[in-house]
Amino acid sequence: MAALVLGLLINSAKSSLDTMNNELTQTSAIIIELDQSLAGYGPEIAELRQLLRKSVVAVLDRIDSDNILKSRAKGSSISTIAI
Numbered sequence: 214m215a216a217l218v219l220g221l222l223i224n225s226a227k228s229s230l231d232t233m234n235n236e237l238t239q240t241s242a243i244i245i246e247l248d249q250s251l252a253g254y255g256p257e258i259a260e261l262r263q264l265l266r267k268s269v270v271a272v273l274d275r276i277d278s279d280n281i282l283k284s285r286a287k288g289s290s291i292s293t294i295a296i
Contacts, residue, residue: 244269 248265251258 244265248262251262251265
C-alpha cells in the first residue's frame, strides 16, 4: 500500500514538473518571437529590446533562486538571448 501511495506521489510531482517545464518552454518561444519581431523595427527599438532582456533575466532570477536554469543553459543560444 505504501508503495502505491509513493508511486502516485512521484507521478504527481513529475506531472507537475512537466507542466511547468512545458509552460516555461512556450513562454520562452513567445519571448524569442517578440524579440525577433521587435528587431525588425530597426535600431530605434534597441532600448526596448534591452529592457525586455533585462526583464526576462529578472523574472528568471526570481523563479530560479538555485541557478538551475542558468547552469542548464550554459553554452546554449538561450543563455545569450536571456542575458
